[in-house]
Amino acid sequence: MIDVTAPPGTPPAKARNRVLKQNRRHVPVLATLALLIIMYAVGVANYRGFSDTQVVLNIFVDNAFLLVVAAGMTFVILTGGIDLSVGAVVALTTTVAATLLHAGWSAAVVLPLVLLMGTVLGLGMGAVIHFFQVEPFIATLAGMFLARGIALLINRNSIPITDGFWTAMAEERIRFGPGVFISTSVVISLVVVLIGAYVLAYTRFGRTVYAIGGSADSALLMGLPVGRTRIAVYTLSGFCSALGGVLYSFYMSSGYSLNAQGMELDAIAAVVIGGVLLTGGSGYLFGTVLGVLVLGLIQTIITFQGTLSSWWTRIVVGVLLFAFIVLQRAVTRRSR
Amino acid sequence: MNFVRHRLFWPAAILVALLASNIFFSSGFFSITVHDGHLYGSIIDILRRSAPLILVGIGMTLVIATGGIDLSVGSVMAISGALACLLIGDLDNQNSVIGVLLACAAGIVLSLVLGIWNGTLVASIGIQPIIATLILMVAGRGIAQLITDGQILNVTSAPYKVIGAGYTIALPVSVLIAAGMVAIAVVLTRRTALGLLIEAVGGSPTASRLAGIQARRLTIMVYVFSAICAGIAGLIYSSNVSSADSNAAGNLIELDAILAVVIGGTRLTGGRFSLAGTVLGAVLIETLNVTTVSIGIPVETTLLFKAIVVIVLCLVQSAAFRAKVLRRPSRVGASA
Amino acid sequence: MGSRPPVLEMTGIRKVFPGVTALDDVDFRLLPGEVHALMGENGAGKSTLIKVLTGVYGTDGGEIRLGDTSVLFGSPLQAQQAGISTVYQEVNLCTNLSVAENIFIGREPRSLGRIRWAEMRRRAVELLARLDLTLDVSAPLSTYSLAIQQMVAIARAIDIDAKVLILDEPTSSLDASEVAQLFAVMRRLKDAGVAILFVSHFLDQVYEVADRMTVLRNGRLIGEYRTADLPQMQLVARMIGKDLEALEELESQPRSSARELERGPLIAKAVGLGRAGGIAPFDMEIHAGEVVGLAGLLGSGRTEMARLFFGADRADTGHLEIDGKPLVLRSPRTAMAHGIGFSSENRRTEGVVAELSVRENIILALQAARGWTRPIARRRQDELVDKYVKALNIRPADPDMPVRNLSGGNQQKVLLARWLITEPRLLIIDEPTRGIDVGAKAEIQRIVAELADGGTAVLFVSAELDEVLRLSHKIEVLRDRRLVEELDNTDDVDADRVMRTIAGGVAS
Structure with a gap:
């Protein structure tokens, strides 16, 4: 009989190393947080009125739809996939909603209908990706063409929305004090984020999402429902895009088939800057919120600056994307 | 039978069908007339409009053949056009041929630098192509706007106008430029060993390494070539409209280019590529655009057609789809 | 030991891949409370047999009986649910997740759908204690060595009330003390009545821990032996065989x-x-x-x-x-x-480029050495390729056929030709x-x-x-x-x- 002794206690050097390694996964999120704080501090130091609470709240108000869309994208990217269709689905949602409302349909019918439409589109893309093993990039590209094409077919012009419910939702302000308020969209987007974060952290579905991103083959051999989960994340992203589209139509009070061009890029950028690994398996929804805030803050600073032109937003976002992708690369390479 | 099974049979058949259908809507579709020694007619017009897409498409073909993808082509088009227009606008005499040539050269050189950037990110830092080129895709339009100071730069340069809208030896200059670049690409890949090495790297990176192929240098080369092609396409586009519009130039062209490559029979996973196929694909896409106009349906609906084409092509290329739906054993399946 | 009915019995198993018969009429029996070694060289069919058993592959013939019922698993999940747990050769866990999750994912303790993390961590610590391991169970698995990861995989496998535990090369990344630890765990499980299928290429280890063994060669069953009855020398002879x-x-x-x-x-x-x-x-x-x-x-x-x-x-x-x-x-x-030239053992993944033609595959290394600017003239290519297609008797003798359509032997000859023309x-x-x-x-x-x-x-x-x-x-x-x-x-x-x-x- 072999003498089985308890393994020697982990040497302290190894333990320290492990703590470092463990913290390394938080590096991107912490970097984003630090960036956000620095940017805010720079804003406060340089521009008058930047420290108003409403400046921060406006970032949420102006980006509520992006937050919802990016939340859906976070799920997809965590599995190691990508969803290029989100901007087009937002546009389709606003167009369909505006058209139906214009035709006199009740908001109580239109709202669930457009949400269902986005969800079904997502489901379809997920099914194609899973069953036919088409690359997510291509399947959602087709979805993007399809959604944008249908939207353009329905109406090429901007359609104003005058429905009572829609205008109420658009104009309703939740006030915390004089001049300090948020819109209903902000509440909805935060609820979505909270639910999403809960699902990711505390449900079997959420953990399976991470497992697939870590290694889909392993997940399959561990007996996890890989196919079902993969279809579900694209369905979820479809739903989030549709909901984002509804919020967008609140925000714009209109529907337009050319809305949200390039929103998929903003959503992906927010997710990446928020520290989610593009290869999947690591990151938090909280990080995505930070990512959206960074994008919003860049715009705010450029607006406050006055002399800087709007295109700097894109360049700065590109630079940040580069920095965070290289950072991710360094982090994953070293932890291997 | 053999001829039906040729890789390019179906795209060619669709192209012929599309062209033929135009006869019913405009009887003079196929007539080519000669004015001032220049050829005019719908066919010539389609070719002229296809030129930028052909250019971007052949660059994309080589990138895809190595197993990569280049999302930044649209941004590169915008940057190159912007720089050329800026320099021409600064000329004392906008009609100076040498000045215009230098401006164009500057645009192309800048594109080359951008190609080195993409190639380095992919080949040396080892970032996934889709992500690496996403950075320039996002930042590139900002850079273009930075160059033009956010304006649409108009130029009134006769020599510059020639590139996109002029004629020489009876044919549009843009078509000749595109044909020239196709010829260069064909010679580069098929008269040297470049094509073989690219196909080997795309087909099996490991086997290629063990056969002594230096994938890194090849990879940087194809991204540079793709960027140069995009840069020239950007010159043609901006010359045609006599201005640099940082938002409109090359908008969504990366998707059309990928589509042209796929229609042309090059697989997105890399390996065997067909430049002729891509040219055919690009012409097919432009014919589709022209046909929808001549039939009288809104031009935006071509997006729907493209969606359908992408879906059908991807499904047909998907081994899983063939196995599940067509129930035809794939001819490829010899590898266990 | 032989008197007890087998917990698992596979009879006449056949598995054919395009161009190769991986398993040909293989029988395999596993008794309760034994450690059974599956022995064989590369390509003998060990992995295929395990994959057929656990539902990763389907079969092309034969029957699998678990206890009294005939079974055929459509997925690893079904096999797990029936009590067959597998620890694969390459650790198949998600290293981005925590240790505790890797043990429990898919079976987490939950209330109302909410994962009870504290409970899960507590149970993970308990389970690892059974393997004499003390780990920080909330740390990502990637922070631990391969050996520890292997142990975690085993912990996961034994938590699923396993009747049959399959360990496919579990020791290849372990050092001596870790192997001893693993064997102690295996013996404990064996005493608890678990049937363990053990694959290892370390003969000493097999003789140390296995009660019986089954030898495969080239996809065929060579025999089933009690370890005590088969000297090490004879085992090697049967594995390498003629x-x-x-x-x-x-x-x-x-x-x-x-x-x-x-x-x-x-x-x-x-x-x-x-x-x-x-x-x-x-x-x-x-x-x-x-x-x-x-x-x-x-x-x-x-x-x-x-x-x-x-x-x-x-x-x-x-x-x-x-x-x-x-x-x-x-x-x-x-x-x-x-x-120097090198022809890899993995013909398909590291050798030929499947979609390229015979000609292109043959000239690839020479061309790579010359660089892309100096293509080999077509006439010279034809000479070289013809010469070696003839000399090596490559069939079919069509230089323009994609190499994937050739048999394994001919693909190998193409690879040899590739290096021969470089005159190494x-x-x-x-x-x-x-x-x-x-x-x-x-x-x-x-x-x-x-x-x-x-x-x-x-x-x-x-x-x-x-x-x-x-x-x-x-x-x-x-x-x-x-x-x-x-x-x-x-x-x-x-x-x-x-x-x-x-x-x-x-x-x-």
Whole structure:
């Protein structure tokens, strides 16, 4: 009989190393947080009125739809996939909603209908990706063409929305004090984020999402429902895009088939800057919120600056994307 | 039978069908007339409009053949056009041929630098192509706007106008430029060993390494070539409209280019590529655009057609789809 | 022990992949409370058998009975639910998740759908304690060594009330004390009535822990034995074996030792060359005109050794001397520049480029060496390709056919042709005859012999001892990732002699 002794206690050097390694996964999120704080501090130091609470709240108000869309994208990217269709689905949602409302349909019918439409589109893309093993990039590209094409077919012009419910939702302000308020969209987007974060952290579905991103083959051999989960994340992203589209139509009070061009890029950028690994398996929804805030803050600073032109937003976002992708690369390479 | 099974049979058949259908809507579709020694007619017009897409498409073909993808082509088009227009606008005499040539050269050189950037990110830092080129895709339009100071730069340069809208030896200059670049690409890949090495790297990176192929240098080369092609396409586009519009130039062209490559029979996973196929694909896409106009349906609906084409092509290329739906054993399946 | 009814019985299992029969009429029985070793060389069908059993692959014939019921699992999940847990060769866990999650994911303790993390961590700690492990269960698995990851995989497997536990090469990444720890756990599980299927290429370990063993070779069942009844030497003989038909075919060929070896100048010399986890530092010399054979079981380090000579992997100790000059191989390119060629054991993934034609595959290495600006003229290509298609008898003799349409043997010949046209001074050939038919095998052996006669140095790796004995002038015997003996292939060296060294039974 072999003498089985308890393994020697982990040497302290190894333990320290492990703590470092463990913290390394938080590096991107912490970097984003630090960036956000620095940017805010720079804003406060340089521009008058930047420290108003409403400046921060406006970032949420102006980006509520992006937050919802990016939340859906976070799920997809965590599995190691990508969803290029989100901007087009937002546009389709606003167009369909505006058209139906214009035709006199009740908001109580239109709202669930457009949400269902986005969800079904997502489901379809997920099914194609899973069953036919088409690359997510291509399947959602087709979805993007399809959604944008249908939207353009329905109406090429901007359609104003005058429905009572829609205008109420658009104009309703939740006030915390004089001049300090948020819109209903902000509440909805935060609820979505909270639910999403809960699902990711505390449900079997959420953990399976991470497992697939870590290694889909392993997940399959561990007996996890890989196919079902993969279809579900694209369905979820479809739903989030549709909901984002509804919020967008609140925000714009209109529907337009050319809305949200390039929103998929903003959503992906927010997710990446928020520290989610593009290869999947690591990151938090909280990080995505930070990512959206960074994008919003860049715009705010450029607006406050006055002399800087709007295109700097894109360049700065590109630079940040580069920095965070290289950072991710360094982090994953070293932890291997 | 053999001829039906040729890789390019179906795209060619669709192209012929599309062209033929135009006869019913405009009887003079196929007539080519000669004015001032220049050829005019719908066919010539389609070719002229296809030129930028052909250019971007052949660059994309080589990138895809190595197993990569280049999302930044649209941004590169915008940057190159912007720089050329800026320099021409600064000329004392906008009609100076040498000045215009230098401006164009500057645009192309800048594109080359951008190609080195993409190639380095992919080949040396080892970032996934889709992500690496996403950075320039996002930042590139900002850079273009930075160059033009956010304006649409108009130029009134006769020599510059020639590139996109002029004629020489009876044919549009843009078509000749595109044909020239196709010829260069064909010679580069098929008269040297470049094509073989690219196909080997795309087909099996490991086997290629063990056969002594230096994938890194090849990879940087194809991204540079793709960027140069995009840069020239950007010159043609901006010359045609006599201005640099940082938002409109090359908008969504990366998707059309990928589509042209796929229609042309090059697989997105890399390996065997067909430049002729891509040219055919690009012409097919432009014919589709022209046909929808001549039939009288809104031009935006071509997006729907493209969606359908992408879906059908991807499904047909998907081994899983063939196995599940067509129930035809794939001819490829010899590898266990 | 034999009187108890088997917990698992597989009869007449057949599994065919396009072009190759991986399992042919294989029977396998597993008794409750035993450790049963599944033995065989590369390509014997061990992994396939396990994958068929656990529902990763379907079968093309035969029956699987679990207890009294006939079963056929459609997925690993179904197999798990029926009580068959597997720990695969490469740790199949998600290293981005925490230790606790890796043990419990898919079966997390929940209330109202909410995962109870605290409960999960507590149970993980308990379960790992059964394996004498104390880990930070909330740390990501990637922060632990492969050995610990392996233990976590086992913890996951035993938590699923397993009747059958399959351990596929669980010890390949463990050190001695970890192996002892693992075996203690296996014995404990065995005593609890779990039937354990154990795959390992370490013979000592098999003899230490296994009660019975089943030997497979080339997808066929060789026999089922009690460990106590089968001496180590006989086991090796049965695993390596002699394919009778093959032998008849090859008998006509002269053995290299019979040929006069005119040992040419020293081409390559390894000085303390080694790579952690691959092969311990070794010294070796290869002369022009000499065939050096590498013999050893699967996992003994023979492939790893061959790859170091080509720079396919980077050595982390020692160096190579070519023509007496030290050389650091940073990439295969450097090796090629010094006249070294390498044909990988993984023909399909590391050898041919499947969609390219025969012609393109053959000229690939030569073209890569010349660079893209100097293409080989079409006429010259035709000459070279025709010559080697004829000389190596590549079928079908159509240079423009995609290589994927060729059989394994012909693909191998294409690979050989690729290197032959570069006129290498040292050619490394790893397992060229695996999984190919007897005729092609004989032809490849003939080519190797001719090559050496022509003055090329050849480093020849094969799992088949006969082949190594027949072709080599010198045999390097490897065991457990270490070069243990160098034998000049004289007449008194025979299979028995080499096998004894491989089995480690005899000090030489």
